[in-house]
Amino acid sequence: MEAQYRPEVIEPEAQQHWEDQQVFRATEDWSKPKYYCLSMFPYPSGKLHMGHVRNYTIGDVLARYHRMKGYNVLQPMGWDAFGLPAENAALANNVAPAGWTYANIDYMRGQLKRLGLAVDWSRELATCKPDYYRWEQWLFTKLFEKGLIYKKMATVNWDPVDLTVLANEQVIEGRGWRSGALVEKRDIPMYFMRITAYADELLNELDNLPGWPERVKTMQRNWIGKSFGVEIHFPLLPSPSLTPSPSPSGRGELRAADAGEKAGGAGGEGAGQGDVLKVFTTRADTLFGVTYVAVAAEHPLARQAAVGNLELAAFIHSCKQGSVAEADMATMEKKGMDTGRKVYHPFTNEAIPVFVANYVLMGYGEGAVMAVPAHDERDFAFAQKYDLPIKPVIKPVDAELALPLAEAYVEQGVLFDSGDFSGRTSQDAIEKIALVLKNLKLGEKRITWRLRDWGISRQRYWGCPIPIVHCPTCGDVPVPDAQLPVVLPEDVKIDIGSPIKKMPSFYETTCPKCAGAATRETDTMDTFVESSWYYARYACPDNAESMLDERANYWLPVDQYIGGIEHAILHLLYARFFHKLMRDVGLVSSNEPFANLLTQGMVIADTYYRDLGEGKRQWINPADVEEREGVTVLKADGQPVTVGGTEKMAKSKNNGVDPQSLIDQYGADTARLFMMFAAPPEQSLEWSDAGVEGANRFLRRLWKTVYEHVEAGEVESDRFDLSGLTPTQHDFRRMLHTGIAKVSDDIERRKQFNTAIAANMELLNALVKLEGNDAQTRALKQEALEAIVLMLAPIVPHICRSLIAALKPGACLMSAEWPVVDESALVCDEIELMLQVNGKLRGKIKVAADASKDSIEQAALGSPDVQKFMDGKPAKKVVVVPGRLVNIVV
RNA sequence: GCCGGGAUGGCGGAAUCGGUAGACGCAGCGGACUCAAAAUCCGCCGAUGGUGACAUCGUGGGGGUUCGAGUCCCCCUCCCGGCACCA
Numbered sequence: 005m006e007a008q009y010r011p012e013v014i015e016p017e018a019q020q021h022w023e024d025q026q027v028f029r030a031t032e033d034w035s036k037p038k039y040y041c042l043s044m045f046p047y048p049s050g051k052l053h054m055g056h057v058r059n060y061t062i063g064d065v066l067a068r069y070h071r072m073k074g075y076n077v078l079q080p081m082g083w084d085a086f087g088l089p090a091e092n093a094a095l096a097n098n099v100a101p102a103g104w105t106y107a108n109i110d111y112m113r114g115q116l117k118r119l120g121l122a123v124d125w126s127r128e129l130a131t132c133k134p135d136y137y138r139w140e141q142w143l144f145t146k147l148f149e150k151g152l153i154y155k156k157m158a159t160v161n162w163d164p165v166d167l168t169v170l171a172n173e174q175v176i177e178g179r180g181w182r183s184g185a186l187v188e189k190r191d192i193p194m195y196f197m198r199i200t201a202y203a204d205e206l207l208n209e210l211d212n213l214p215g216w217p218e219r220v221k222t223m224q225r226n227w228i229g230k231s232f233g234v235e236i237h238f239p240l241l242p243s244p245s246l247t248p249s250p251s252p253s254g255r256g257e258l259r260a261a262d263a264g265e266k267a268g269g270a271g272g273e274g275a276g277q278g279d280v281l282k283v284f285t286t287r288a289d290t291l292f293g294v295t296y297v298a299v300a301a302e303h304p305l306a307r308q309a310a311v312g313n314l315e316l317a318a319f320i321h322s323c324k325q326g327s328v329a330e331a332d333m334a335t336m337e338k339k340g341m342d343t344g345r346k347v348y349h350p351f352t353n354e355a356i357p358v359f360v361a362n363y364v365l366m367g368y369g370e371g372a373v374m375a376v377p378a379h380d381e382r383d384f385a386f387a388q389k390y391d392l393p394i395k396p397v398i399k400p401v402d403a404e405l406a407l408p409l410a411e412a413y414v415e416q417g418v419l420f421d422s423g424d425f426s427g428r429t430s431q432d433a434i435e436k437i438a439l440v441l442k443n444l445k446l447g448e449k450r451i452t453w454r455l456r457d458w459g460i461s462r463q464r465y466w467g468c469p470i471p472i473v474h475c476p477t478c479g480d481v482p483v484p485d486a487q488l489p490v491v492l493p494e495d496v497k498i499d500i501g502s503p504i505k506k507m508p509s510f511y512e513t514t515c516p517k518c519a520g521a522a523t524r525e526t527d528t529m530d531t532f533v534e535s536s537w538y539y540a541r542y543a544c545p546d547n548a549e550s551m552l553d554e555r556a557n558y559w560l561p562v563d564q565y566i567g568g569i570e571h572a573i574l575h576l577l578y579a580r581f582f583h584k585l586m587r588d589v590g591l592v593s594s595n596e597p598f599a600n601l602l603t604q605g606m607v608i609a610d611t612y613y614r615d616l617g618e619g620k621r622q623w624i625n626p627a628d629v630e631e632r633e634g635v636t637v638l639k640a641d642g643q644p645v646t647v648g649g650t651e652k653m654a655k656s657k658n659n660g661v662d663p664q665s666l667i668d669q670y671g672a673d674t675a676r677l678f679m680m681f682a683a684p685p686e687q688s689l690e691w692s693d694a695g696v697e698g699a700n701r702f703l704r705r706l707w708k709t710v711y712e713h714v715e716a717g718e719v720e721s722d723r724f725d726l727s728g729l730t731p732t733q734h735d736f737r738r739m740l741h742t743g744i745a746k747v748s749d750d751i752e753r754r755k756q757f758n759t760a761i762a763a764n765m766e767l768l769n770a771l772v773k774l775e776g777n778d779a780q781t782r783a784l785k786q787e788a789l790e791a792i793v794l795m796l797a798p799i800v801p802h803i804c805r806s807l808i809a810a811l812k813p814g815a816c817l818m819s820a821e822w823p824v825v826d827e828s829a830l831v832c833d834e835i836e837l838m839l840q841v842n843g844k845l846r847g848k849i850k851v852a853a854d855a856s857k858d859s860i861e862q863a864a865l866g867s868p869d870v871q872k873f874m875d876g877k878p879a880k881k882v883v884v885v886p887g888r889l890v891n892i893v894v
Numbered sequence: 895g896c897c898g899g900g901a902u903g904g905c906g907g908a909a910u911c912g913g914u915a916g917a918c919g920c921a922g923c924g925g926a927c928u929c930a931a932a933a934u935c936c937g938c939c940g941a942u943g944g945u946g947a948c949a950u951c952g953u954g955g956g957g958g959u960u961c962g963a964g965u966c967c968c969c970c971u972c973c974c975g976g977c978a979c980c981a
Contacts, residue, residue, distance in 0.1 A: 047981050088980065160979075171979040219898055223976075226897050330977050334895040363895090367978095382895085455978095462979065531981070570975060572898075577978095605899095606975070650973080656980060681919070682906060688899090688974065695906065698919050708934090746910095754910065762908075762918035769918090838914045843962040845914060883961050888913050893961045 005714050005810040009707035011671025015802040019120055027818050028122045030078040032558045039075035040559045041067040042539055042598075044567030044575075045082045048108035049089055052115045053653050053660035054607040054679070054691055055568060061676045061799075062604060062685050062757070063566045064121045068798035069751050071122070072822040078559055080542040081116065081123045083109050085132035086467045086531045088171060089655060094466075094498040101466040102494035105132060115664065120672045120802055129545045131534035132466075136541065138489030139551035140533060141471040145482035146589055148472070152198045155480065158459050159302075161327050162190035166500050169463040173656060175327040176621070182500075189324045194461035194527070195470060199581050203228055203453050206580055215600030217686070220572045227573050229454025233286035234438045236374060236447040238297055238347035240279045241355060243309075281305060281347050281358065284369030284452050288437045289430040290376040292422035293397035295387065297347055298340060298361035299372040306360045309343035316341055316360065323362045330365075338363045338386050350446040351423060361386065369452050377412065384412035397422050398430065458578065460530045465502035467528025468492070475515035475522040484516050490524065502526065535575055536582035539565070539597055552591045565598040569686075570652065572603060602755055605688035609659045611648030612636065623658035650690060661691050673800035674700040680757040680799050702765060703803055706796075709772060710789055710807045716782070724783035726828075733784055736774055740788050741829040743767045747795045748822070757799065764792050786811070791823040838889035839864055841873040849890075857884050864890040 006013075022028065043063035046056055060081075067079040083105075090101035097104070109130060116123070129136055147153045161170040165183035169192070174181045199206075207228045210221045281297060299306050301323035310317040319341040326332055340361035347356050363382060364373055377387035378396040387394050398417045399405045405413060416430035425433045441447035461470065469490040471483035483490055493510055496503040504510045505526045515522040543556040567575075576598075583597040612624040624645050629636055637644050653660040666675045678699040683689040729737065743763050750760035771788050774781060790811055797804035797817055805817040832853055837860065839847040847869025851860055861882050864870060874894050881893040 044981095049981085084981070169979080172977095173980045175979095223898050227977085229897095328979085331895080334977085336895090458978075464979085530979070532978095535981085568975090568981095569899080570981080573976060574978065575981085608974075652975075654980075684907080686899095687907090690906085695920050702919085705934095749910080756910085758906090759908070759910090759918080765918055836914090840913085840962075843913090843960095848914080881961060883913090885913055885962095889962090891913080891961055 005711055007711055009704045009803065011673060011703075011802065014806045015118075015120065015671050015673065018802045018805045019117060022120075022122075022818075023117075025818075026126075028077075028079065028124050029126055030076065030080075030124045032555055033076045034558075036074060036076040038559060039067070039070040039077045039564070040562045041070065041077060041079045041564045042542070042562045042566070043079075043081075044565075044571065045084050045535070045538060046112065047084045047087055047089070048105055048112055049655045050108050050111070052112055052663055054609075054663050054689075055604075055653055056116075057119065057663045057675060058607055058679045058685075058689065059566060059568065059604055060116065060119060060121055061679050062602065062755075063564075064119075064123075064676075064801075065680065065751065065757060065798040066564055066566070066755070067122050068801060069822070072794070072797070072820060073752075074821070077122070078127075078542070079121070079123050080127040080545075081121070081125065082127075082129040082538060082542070083131065084531065084535050084538070085109065085130045086528075086534060088173075088464065088466070090466045091464060091498060095500075098498075100494060100496055101498065102132065105130075105466075115667075118667055118672060119676065122801070127542050127545050129538065129541060131468075131531075131538065132492075134489045134491050135548065136538075136545075137468040137492075137534065139541070140468055140529070140537070141483065141488050141490060142485060142551060143537075143585070143589070144471055144529075145485070145488075147197065147585065148195075148480075148482045152201065152585065153195055153460075154198065155193055155195050157191045158194045158196070158461075159189045159191055159328050160463075162188045164188055168501050170327075172327060172329040175329070175332075178326050178332075186325060187327050189326070189328055192463075194459045195472075196457040196459050197581075199458045199578075200453060200455055202581055202584050203230070203455050205584060206455075206577065209580070209596055213596060213599075213601075216598075217601060217603055220569075220576065220601060220603055223572050224577055227455065227577065231286050231452050231454070233284055233450060233452055234288035234434065234441065234447055235282055235284050235370070235450040236288065236291065236350060236441060237280035237282055237445075238350060238356070238374070239446070240281055240305075241346040241348065243345060280446070281372055282370045282447075283372045283374045284450060285374055287376065287379065287430075287434075288441075289416070289419060289425075289428075289433040290379045290397055291349075291351065291374070291437055292419070292425070293376040293378045293395045294349060294356060294374045295377055295393040295395055296357045296359055296375045297372060298359045298364050298375050298386075299343075300364040300366040301360055301362060302366040303360070303364075303371045305345065305358065305372075306343060309345050309358075309360075313344065316343060320360060323360070333363070333365070336362065338382065338389070340386060340390060350441060350444065357392075359390075367456050368454065378409055379412055379414055381412045381414060384409075395421070401429070458530075458581075460533055461527040462530055463502060463505075464528055465492075465496065465498070465504055467531060468534060469504075470525040470527050470529055472525040473513055473515055473522045474525065475518060475520060477520060478515050478517040478522075481515055481517050481522070487516065492528070502528075532575060532578050533582075536578045537586065539579070540583075540586065540592060552586070556591070557593050560592055561594045561597055561599045564600045564602065566602045566604060566685075568652075569603040569605060576601070602685060604685045605683070606652040607689050607691055608650050609653050609661055609691045610650050611657045611659045612645045613648055613657075614645055623656070625658050626661060652688075653691070666696060670696060670700045671802070673703060673803050677703065677761065677800050681761045682758070684756050684758050686755075702768075703800065705772075706768060706792070707803065707807070709768060710793070710810060713782075713785055713789055714810050716777070719782045719786040720779050721783050721786065724787075725780065728780065729784075730780075732774075733780060736770060736788075737784060737826075737829045738832060739770055740767060740791060741825050741827075744791055744795065744823050745825045745830075748825070751798065760795070761799065764796055767792055794820055794823050835887060837864070837887075839867055839870050840889055840891040841870055842893055843891060844873075846870055846873050857886075860884055860890060864892065 041063055043059050067077050071077045085105050090105050093104050094101045161175050163170050163180035163183050163185055165185035170180055175187050178187055180187055207230055210224060301320045306320055310320050340359040343358045343360055345358045347358055349356055375383040377383040377394040379398055396405055396409060397419055399420060400417045419428050419433050420426050438449045469492050471490045473481045475481050511524040511526050513522055513524050539562050540552055540556050543559040544553045547553050579597050586592045609626055612629050613621045616622055628639055629645055636647050651657055678696045681699060682695055746763050747760045750756050771785060793804050793807045808815050808817050834850050835853050836848055836850050838845055847867055849863050849867055851863055870892060877894040879892050879894055883891040
C-alpha cells in the first residue's frame with residue numbers, strides 16, 4: 005500500500021475501472037428490490053456550480069448506500085437542455101443556441117464524471133434532441149385531441165421597443181432589460197394545459213405521500229388553493245350611458261371567468277339592464293358590510309363603463325403598465341377608480357358603487373370582489389384612500405369592537421347589523437346566507453381554486469416546437485404521428501426575436517387534413533414541459549417506437565427524488581400532473597412519480613453588481629472581487645462594486661462559485677466530503693472556502709491510520725476472542741456498533757450526512773487512541789477500520805475503494821455489503837444519570853443499567869451534590885426519566 | 895403583499911420523542927517535533943466573576959405552558975425560497 009494519499013492517482017484509476025466494468029449499468033432484475041434514485045437534471049449553463057455538486061453527491065450517497073444494502077439501483081443523468089439562457093448566450097457571443105448547449109453538455113458531463121458519480125451513463129438524455137422531444141409533441145397531440153390542451157388569450161410582458169415578449173426575469177423594475185422601455189401587458193393567444201381538471205386529485209394525493217416533506221406538501225396545498233365560498237350575484241343598476249337592451253335569455257350574465265377562453269372574449273359584452281355582477285367570496289358572513297364592489301381592469305364591465313369615459317379609459321390603460329408577475333401586482337400601490345356603475349345589494353337593495361381596482365386579479369374567481377373594508381385589510385386601506393364608508397358587521401364572540409376601527413377586524417366572530425342574520429356566528433351565517441341567496445337565485449355555494457391552467461406557449465426559439473398547423477379552412481390541426489417530430493432547426497442566427505418566426509422554410513407547410521397551404525405554429529413549449537416527464541423516459545431512453553414501455557413500470561415510481569427547494573411548487577406540481585396525464589393515456593400504472601422527496605437547501609453566496617443605467621445591471625462573480633480598506637472592489641480595476649444580497653447561486657446573478665478548482669486541488673472525495681459535512685442537506689448552505697482543508701485532513705488521517713495498521717502485518721482474526729475483551733476494548737466495541745447503528749440511521753432514515761460523517765470521525769479518533777499491539781487490539785482495529793471505510797464509501801468512494809482493498813486483500817468495494825450491527829456489543833451494565841434540583845443540573849451518578857426506579861431515587865436523594873442544593877428541604881416530587889436523569893423538586 | 899422555511903460560540907453546525915446546550919469540524923491560542931518552516935502530534939477554546947473547587951448568565955427579541963423548553967404555544971424582528979415566462 006502507498007504511504008501517501010494521492011487522490012490524483014487513485015480517483016482517475018477508480019473512475020476508469022468503474023467505467024470499463026460498466027458497474028453502474030442498471031437492468032431490470034426482479035430478483036432484487038429496485039431503488040430508483042434520481043437527482044433533478046441540470047440545465048447545461050456552462051459549468052457545474054456548487055448546487056450541482058451538493059445535489060448529485062446527495063443522490064450518489066443514497067444510490068451507493070442502497071447498492072451496498074442489496075438493492076438493484078438505477079441512477080441516471082441527463083440534460084434539461086432547452087431554455088432562455090442559451091438564447092441570451094447566443095445573442096451575447098454570436099453563436100447558435102444549439103452549439104452552445106452541446107458544448108456545455110460535453111464540458112459538464114466531464115465534470116460530473118470527475119465527481120465519481122455512480123451513474124448509468126448509457127441512459128443519458130438531452131431534452132433538446134428530437135428523439136426526446138418528439139414524444140412530448142406526440143403527447144401534446146393526444147392531449148389536444150382529448151381537450152386537455154386548449155387555446156385562449158393570456159397576458160404577457162411586452163417590450164414596446166424591442167417588440168418582443170419578455171420573461172418575468174427580463175423585466176427589471178418595470179422595464180425591459182435590454183431596451184429599458186416601460187413594459188406593458190399584452191394579450192396574445194396561447195395553448196393551455198388543463199391542470200385544473202386534476203386539481204382535486206393533485207390536492208388529495210398529497211395525503212398519500214408520506215415520503216414528502218410536510219413543508220412542500222403545505223406549499224402545494226396552498227398553491228392549489230381550494231377554497232370553499234359563496235358566489236354572490238349583485239344585480240346591476242341600468243347604465244346611465246347605455247340604452248337598455250334586454251338580453252334574449254332574460255337575465256344575462258356579466259361573467260368574466262371564461263371570457264378569455266373564447267379567444268375573442270365575447271362573453272358579457274353588451275351587458276345592460278337585468279344583468280348581474282358575480283363575485284366570489286370566502287367571507288359571505290361579511291355581506292352586510294359591503295360598501296363597494298371592485299372589478300379587475302380587464303373585466304368586461306370595466307371595459308364597457310370606459311366607453312365614453314376618457315378618464316376611466318385612461319385609468320384602465322394605466323393598469324396595463326408594468327409586469328404580469330404576481331409579486332409585482334401584489335406589492336404595487338393599490339389604485340382604483342369609480343366606474344359610475346352601481347349594483348344592488350342582494351339583501352338590502354342599497355345601491356353600491358363599482359370600482360375598477362388594480363389589485364383585483366382577473367384570473368381568480370370571477371375577476372370581481374365584494375369589498376368589506378371593516379373586515380379585510382386591503383379593502384380597509386382602499387376605503388381610507390378613496391374615502392369610502394367602513395361598515396363593521398362582525399365582532400368577536402366575547403368582546404365588543406372598538407369603534408371607529410383603527411384597522412380591519414379580519415377574524416371570524418358574531419354578526420351584527422346584518423338583518424335577520426345578526427347574532428349568528430360567522431360559520432353559521434355563511435351557510436344560511438348561501439341558502440337564502442340560492443332561494444333568491446342570487447348566488448350559491450361554490451368551490452374556487454387558486455390554481456390556474458398552465459400556459460405552455462413561449463414566443464421563443466430554443467424550445468420544443470408546438471406540433472400544430474394553422475389551416476385557414478380546418479383551424480388548428482395537430483401534426484399527425486407519422487409527421488413527428490417537428491424538428492427545430494439548429495443552424496440559425498440569433499438576434500432579437502425567434503428566428504423560426506422569420507423562417508418560411510420552417511413555418512410554411514400544408515394542412516395534414518385538407519392538404520391546403522397552411523402555417524406551422526412557431527411558438528415553442530415552456531421548458532417545464534420537458535422536465536415534467538424525463539424521469540420516466542430514463543427507464544427506456546432508447547425506445548424509438550413509443551414514449552414509454554413496460555420498463556417504466558418496473559422502475560417507477562422514483563424511490564428517491566433529490567433537488568432544490570426552489571422547485572417545491574412549480575416543477576414538482578407539473579411533474580405530478582404529467583404523471584397523471586401519462587397514466588390516463590395508459591403509459592404508466594402508478595399514481596405519483598416520486599415516492600420520497602428530499603429538498604436540498606440552496607447553496608447561497610453574496611452577489612455583487614454595477615448599475616449600467618436604464619435598469620440594467622452587470623453582475624460580478626464573488627471570485628472577482630475583494631475587500632480593500634473596507635470597500636468591496638473589482639480586482640481587475642480596483643473600482644468599487646455594489647454589494648447585493650446573499651442569494652442562491654445562479655447564472656443570472658453571476659454568483660456561482662466554480663467547484664472545479666476545489667476538485668483540481670483536493671480531488672473529488674474532498675469536495676464530496678466537504679459538501680456533505682458542511683450542512684445537513686435540507687438546510688441552505690452559505691458558501692465559504694474554509695473547511696475544505698479540514699475535510700482533506702480527515703481523509704489523509706484516515707489513509708495514514710489504515711496504512712499504519714496494514715503495514716504492521718496481517719491480523720490473526722482467528723485469535724479474536726469476544727469474551728476476553730478488556731473493559732476498554734469492550735467500551736470501544738460498543739462505541740463502534742452504536743456508531744454503525746447511528747450512521748445507518750443517519751443515512752437511510754434521517755438523510756443527515758453531516759452527523760454520519762461526524763460519527764465516523766469520532767470512531768476514528770477513538771481508534772487512534774486505542775492502545776496496544778496485541779492480537780485482540782489488532783483484530784478490534786481491523787473490525788473498526790473495515791466498518792469505517794465501508795460506512796464512508798458512499799460519501800468518499802474513491803479513497804474507500806483503495807482502503808478496503810488494502811485492508812482485505814482481494815476485496816472489491818463494488819461487491820461490499822453495508823456493515824451489520826452486532827447487538828451483543830451494545831450491552832452495557834452501568835449507566836450514568838444526570839441529577840437535577842428544580843430543573844438545574846447539579847451532579848451525576850452511576851447506576852446499574854437495570855436499577856429499579858426506587859433505588860435510583862434513593863441514590864439520587866443520597867447524593868451530596870443534590871443535598872447541597874436541597875437546603876434541607878423535603879423533596880416535593882422526584883421525576884425519574886429512565887436512562888436519562890433524575891429531577892428533584894423542592 | 896401572499897405562501898413556505900430559518901435564526902444556537904469567532905465560523906459551519908450537533909442536541910433524532912420536551913430531559914447533560916455547544917458533538918464533529920474550521921479558525922484561534924499554548925506546547926511537542928524541527929536549524930527553521932510546512933506537515934504531523936498533544937492540550938485549551940460560550941460569556942461574566944473567582945487563584946480554585948465552583949457560581950451566575952446563555953440557543954434572534956418579548957410573553958406563556960411544564961418538575962424541566964434550543965425543541966411546544968402566542969406576539970414581534972431580521973434573513974432566505976416561491977409567486978405561474980429563470981431553471
